[in-house]
Amino acid sequence: MAKYGSPRRGYRDVAVAVPVSIPYERYSIETAHWWIARALEKLVEGAGIESGDIDGLSIASFTLAPDTAVGLTQHFGLSPRWLDNIPMGGASGVVALRRAARAVEAGDASIVACIGGDANQVDSFRRLLSSFSRFAQDASYPYGYGGPNGSFALITDYYMRQYGVKREDFGRICIAQRENALTYPNAVMKKPLDMETYMAARPVADPIHLFDCVMPCAGAEGFMVTTPDIARDLGLAHANLLSTIERHNAFPDDPIQVRGGWAMDVDELYAVAGLGSDSIDVLETYDDYPVIVMMQFEDLGFCAKGEGAEFVRQHDLTNTGSFPHNTSGGQLSAGQAGAAGGHLGLVEAIRQITGRSLSRQVPDARTALVSGFGMINYDRGLCSGAAILQGEGA
Amino acid sequence: MSVPIERPPRKDPQRVTRPPELPPTERSRASLALSAAAARGGFSMQVCDACGAVAYPPRDACAHCLGRSLRFRPVDDGGEVLAETSVQTSPNLYFRERTPWRIGIVRLDSGPSVVAHLHGDVTVPSRIRMILRLDTGGNGVLMALPAGRESENMADDPQMRELVADPKYRRVLVTNGRTEVGQAVATALSRAGAETVFVGVAEPWKPFAGQEALAALPGIAMVPLDLTDTDSVKSLAGQIGGKTDILVNTADHARPGGLMADGAAVTMRDTFDVNVFGLQRLAQHFGAGMRARGADGTNSAVAFVDVLPVYALASTPDYALYAASAAARHSVLQALRTELLAGGVRVMSIFTGPIEDEWHQAVAPPKVQPARIAKAVVAALREGREESFVGDIAEDIAARYRDDPKVLERELRV
Numbered sequence: 001m002a003k004y005g006s007p008r009r010g011y012r013d014v015a016v017a018v019p020v021s022i023p024y025e026r027y028s029i030e031t032a033h034w035w036i037a038r039a040l041e042k043l044v045e046g047a048g049i050e051s052g053d054i055d056g057l058s059i060a061s062f063t064l065a066p067d068t069a070v071g072l073t074q075h076f077g078l079s080p081r082w083l084d085n086i087p088m089g090g091a092s093g094v095v096a097l098r099r100a101a102r103a104v105e106a107g108d109a110s111i112v113a114c115i116g117g118d119a120n121q122v123d124s125f126r127r128l129l130s131s132f133s134r135f136a137q138d139a140s141y142p143y144g145y146g147g148p149n150g151s152f153a154l155i156t157d158y159y160m161r162q163y164g165v166k167r168e169d170f171g172r173i174c175i176a177q178r179e180n181a182l183t184y185p186n187a188v189m190k191k192p193l194d195m196e197t198y199m200a201a202r203p204v205a206d207p208i209h210l211f212d213c214v215m216p217c218a219g220a221e222g223f224m225v226t227t228p229d230i231a232r233d234l235g236l237a238h239a240n241l242l243s244t245i246e247r248h249n250a251f252p253d254d255p256i257q258v259r260g261g262w263a264m265d266v267d268e269l270y271a272v273a274g275l276g277s278d279s280i281d282v283l284e285t286y287d288d289y290p291v292i293v294m295m296q297f298e299d300l301g302f303c304a305k306g307e308g309a310e311f312v313r314q315h316d317l318t319n320t321g322s323f324p325h326n327t328s329g330g331q332l333s334a335g336q337a338g339a340a341g342g343h344l345g346l347v348e349a350i351r352q353i354t355g356r357s358l359s360r361q362v363p364d365a366r367t368a369l370v371s372g373f374g375m376i377n378y379d380r381g382l383c384s385g386a387a388i389l390q391g392e393g394a
Numbered sequence: 395m396s397v398p399i400e401r402p403p404r405k406d407p408q409r410v411t412r413p414p415e416l417p418p419t420e421r422s423r424a425s426l427a428l429s430a431a432a433a434r435g436g437f438s439m440q441v442c443d444a445c446g447a448v449a450y451p452p453r454d455a456c457a458h459c460l461g462r463s464l465r466f467r468p469v470d471d472g473g474e475v476l477a478e479t480s481v482q483t484s485p486n487l488y489f490r491e492r493t494p495w496r497i498g499i500v501r502l503d504s505g506p507s508v509v510a511h512l513h514g515d516v517t518v519p520s521r522i523r524m525i526l527r528l529d530t531g532g533n534g535v536l537m538a539l540p541a542g543r544e545s546e547n548m549a550d551d552p553q554m555r556e557l558v559a560d561p562k563y564r565r566v567l568v569t570n571g572r573t574e575v576g577q578a579v580a581t582a583l584s585r586a587g588a589e590t591v592f593v594g595v596a597e598p599w600k601p602f603a604g605q606e607a608l609a610a611l612p613g614i615a616m617v618p619l620d621l622t623d624t625d626s627v628k629s630l631a632g633q634i635g636g637k638t639d640i641l642v643n644t645a646d647h648a649r650p651g652g653l654m655a656d657g658a659a660v661t662m663r664d665t666f667d668v669n670v671f672g673l674q675r676l677a678q679h680f681g682a683g684m685r686a687r688g689a690d691g692t693n694s695a696v697a698f699v700d701v702l703p704v705y706a707l708a709s710t711p712d713y714a715l716y717a718a719s720a721a722a723r724h725s726v727l728q729a730l731r732t733e734l735l736a737g738g739v740r741v742m743s744i745f746t747g748p749i750e751d752e753w754h755q756a757v758a759p760p761k762v763q764p765a766r767i768a769k770a771v772v773a774a775l776r777e778g779r780e781e782s783f784v785g786d787i788a789e790d791i792a793a794r795y796r797d798d799p800k801v802l803e804r805e806l807r808v
Contacts, residue, residue, distance in 0.1 A: 139451035145486035153479035
């Protein structure tokens with residue numbers, strides 16, 4: 001708890017609706033502007049509104065430069081009365097949602113479109129790395145220039161040593177997600193993955209191997225935040241927002257990252273939602289690397305610290321299993337379209353708990369937890385967030 | 395234990411020389427100060443003046459107290475390595491050519507956790523000793539070595555060798571074999587494992603003191619070289635420019651006198667012809683070849699070293715013309731450092747106090763013995779150090795220069 005201030009207030013009148021996904025492409029000559037416009041167009045169609053009805057816009061993208069969300073208003077001919085630009089990568093979806101939710105509650109906006117989208121031209125990833133952050137430029141890239149693979153390899157190596165985790169434990173996560181992805185038509189990965197193939201993959205930065213890494217793509221994801229009244233008027237299936245958390249640069253004195261900001265706020269997350277981890281039907285974690293998935297299982301209260309591997313051994317993480325997780329395959333199998341990756345789990349959760357799933361429907365799914373994680377500024381991810389949503393179910 | 399590197403075979407002229415690529419060179423201003431600390435040698439980190447916290451990565455405000463006065467100071471170099479990885483694939487061309495590249499996370503005893511290069515002898519987890527070195531892009535980087543004593547062949551670790559300019563198996567040109575300094579440097583480099591030491595001798599038909607002892611050393615080859623003669627420099631570069639991995643310029647024309655002395659203009663011209671134009675001639679005729687061979691295997695081109703008087707930093711009235719040439723020389727070296735950077739070739743300045751030789755007889759001691767300079771050249775190469783100050787006078791002037799150059803200017807008048 002903070003030294004000053006009042007406890008977090010829950011959400012009363014926030015509806016989350018119209019999940020949109022623009023199928024990813026490995027490489028595309030199109031710009032971020034193009035991908036975001038396509039997602040907005042699909043969102044307008046799906047909501048049955050006109051683009052002028054959007055009075056709040058939230059944008060997350062790494063590849064919009066020199067523009068920000070501001071430039072997009074003129075580019076797209078929108079005149080929103082509320083505008084947000086979220087530079088938080090993998091945490092951007094959850095953060096966009098919680099900010100938009102408060103705007104809608106306060107009446108600052110009625111219909112907020114939250115879009116994460118990025119271009120991926122042949123040289124995009126290399127150029128993105130070179131301008132990512134000052135600490136990375138000064139103190140990470142000059143050391144082997146492995147990018148996020150190098151940083152997560154160090155985190156993974158330490159986590160494995162500390163908690164006796166084996167590569168096979170991470171393999172279970174990746175293999176289950178691939179199985180889920182095979183039921184999701186937009187997934188980039190179309191081939192089944194077995195343990196033998198997983199273990200035999202080429203090393204990228206030991207102990208990280210090929211199937212522990214996401215494939216950078218171009219694409220966009222989006223959703224709409226509004227009031228339940230408006231959602232009903234428009235006839236939109238929607239989920240209600242129950243609780244969210246957000247934390248940056250948590251536990252700065254940990255010599256190496258073994259936990260994210262969730263561990264600081266998780267009790268409040270469930271208390272405000274009025275439910276516990278056992279009520280979660282679907283979990284969508286941020287999965288740029290499997291080690292961070294395992295940390296989320298622990299930090300979000302599904303098991304104790306250090307027991308992530310055992311938890312994975314004991315559960316079936318597929319859509320029809322005992323613990324449905326990353327039900328559209330996550331970024332590991334669906335692909336990572338930049339900041340859209342921070343929206344992928346949220347979009348999938350909305351679909352699952354409103355019975356609009358494109359992937360295999362999780363039976364009786366009503367309550368979902370979505371978590372985000374992002375921005376390796378130097379040696380660790382700084383941004384974390386989570387949200388609990390509830391829908392009518394299938 | 396490090397595997398000793400093998401003597402490189404004769405170069406296959408059919409093979410394309412690997413173009414020199416650099417590790418990422420962009421840095422914030424605060425990190426350039428880390429590079430400056432590395433250029434000077436020693437292990438320094440940013441320390442907050444207000445609360446004493448050690449900060450890393452270099453920053454503009456302290457993460458403990460928000461203080462903005464952070465200065466690089468020597469700190470404890472001990473630590474523990476917690477995790478490691480070998481990067482197998484990189485979008486950066488320099489590292490892509492050199493994978494696997496081993497890095498780790500180290501918790502320094504002074505506080506911060508840092509990402510560092512790992513020497514091949516470091517096991518994980520274990521105690522380490524951290525060093526600060528310049529990478530081939532000229533920026534300061536951290537490397538963890540095993541704590542405790544040096545093991546055999548440690549300098550042969552491939553990642554370590556990238557961070558220094560070790561003379562082992564390299565071919566060196568020492569520009570002036572006629573002087574005691576030149577002979578001492580050539581001897582030291584031969585003993586440090588250089589494959590060949592070419593020693594420049596002007597007017598080679600004239601015998602000189604020390605000639606026989608020099609010629610008896612392993613790997614020594616006397617070559618004609620007169621730095622005041624462009625054709626001579628050009629001709630030598632034509633013969634050995636493609637196999638000069640380290641160039642050490644020991645030429646030094648030292649004459650006493652002020653600006654108003656009789657014949658000052660002639661003395662000044664002669665002084666500049668050797669000390670400044672000679673350096674430029676070397677840069678012009680050897681520089682481009684070295685720059686192109688910055689990644690040419692075990693015996694790639696690595697360093698251009700100049701031994702110059704510390705009066706480059708501030709004039710001394712007794713040797714006004716000489717000091718002026720030294721200041722020009724210092725400026726030429728700064729420019730050369732930038733021009734050779736693209737090849738990852740280091741430019742090293744060895745600043746000396748008055749040398750114990752015939753041209754400094756009237757100067758009061760302490761004076762620098764030639765062997766001391768030779769030792770400093772080898773140390774600078776082995777540590778990749780950009781600036782070295784040899785002898786008590788040079789160190790004293792360097793300290794005063796860092797403190798306040800205008801005060802130093804006045805101090806040197808008396």
